[in-house]
Amino acid sequence: MRLLLNLISEKDCVYDLSYFNKIQGLIYNLLENSIYRKIHDKPGYKFFCFSNIFPIGNLKENDSRNLLISSPDGAFIKLLKNRIEEKDSIGIGEMQFHIDKIKILNPVLRKNSRLISATPIVIRIPERNYEKYKIPEEYRKRRYIFWRPCYSFEAFVKQLEENLIKKYNEFHKTEIEMERIFEVFKFIKGPIANHVLIDGREQLFIGSLWEFHFSYLTKEQKKILNFALDCGFGERNSFGFGFVNIL
Template sequence: MRLLIKLKNAKEQAYDLKYYHKLQGFLYNLIKDTEYGELHNRDGYKFFSFSNIFPMKTGKGDERNLILASPGGKFIDVVSGKLSGRKDTLLHIGEYELELCSIKKIKPKLENKCSIITGTPIVIRIPKENYEKYGIEEEYDSTYWKKNYSFEAFIKQIEGNLFKKYNAFYNTEINEIPIFEQFIFKKPTVNHVIKNGVEHKVFGSLWEFNFNYLNDSQRKIIEFGLDTGFGEMNSLGFGFMNVEK
């Protein structure tokens, strides 16, 4: 399930390239007095993802959008309810001052033949035990996937990540199967995020995934991925996916 949040610039805005953690902080602040108030401090998957604030318009009165996604319908309801109570006040996300125009629940429709594209970069880390398998020479316990590594490493890690999150959310033990049919690497990305007051570089990538005929097993995992995000660091704004129309 998704929440389409329509916004409007309350003033002339400067684009902030490092607002990921500020947007995450805004979302956590919204739910701090709810049953999800300790979500930020819990270990493991957070089971939500979100888009950038788009389009990149900076003029006063320009319309903007934010999409929040989660497989947990109750989580979406809680955020929606909290936002509804803020309609008469300005929303502050980092340096942005925004007016809340409307909130609407939406669900992407997956056709049998479809394409899925990255709304925000996918982040994948490869553990040290897989270095030899993929011909990676690094000294760290894990390394971000980069385009000079094999595509097999990326696909295997992203599929494994999706199944782990699915099984954790639904408390199941379904076995991994190949999910992706055709994939197109678009470009690498480097983002800066702040964790515990320290700025870190995060290496990601943009992709397009094409499906000629989704079977039921693929569909349920892809639909889950559209809600929870692909890859890692979804609650920091990475791995948000869109169905291309």
């Protein structure tokens, strides 16, 4: 389930490229005094994602912008909708917006679908898989490395599939397994470096942009991918990474 916010800029402003933790902070503030109030402290997956503020570009007063927030938890999205409807405006860093419209969306996957990442997909390769994916010695680091296009595409896709299955099973309390989720994938751009402020410390995340093509989605694939569209692809979804749209 997704929440679409149509926003109107209240002033001239430079577009804030460091929006990740600011939109996350806005969401956490909206969840105060609710059953989700402790989600910030929850270890592991938070099960929500969000887009960038689009279209991207510096703002003039009365410019129109949009923001999407997604989650496989329908109650989470409905609560955010109710909380936002109580407000006339919201602030994201220095950007201030009047809330024009807000509505819930439910994207529908067709059997032959194309998906595109709107924000970078972050994938880490754990140290235990360096040999498996033939990571060159000079790139190896302790614990993990971020996937970059100089590594094999197999490493990206396999780690992405493992991540989606793990999140799906944790959320639904299941133990499903799948050999393959993705059919045809197209690398668009990367590596994309993003610096995110977490608990007062700047951290670096490396991501990439992709297209995914499907000629015939099985029932099982659709189930996983519908979940992924709501939850986000890859890691650090609660910072807005891995937000994917249907083309």
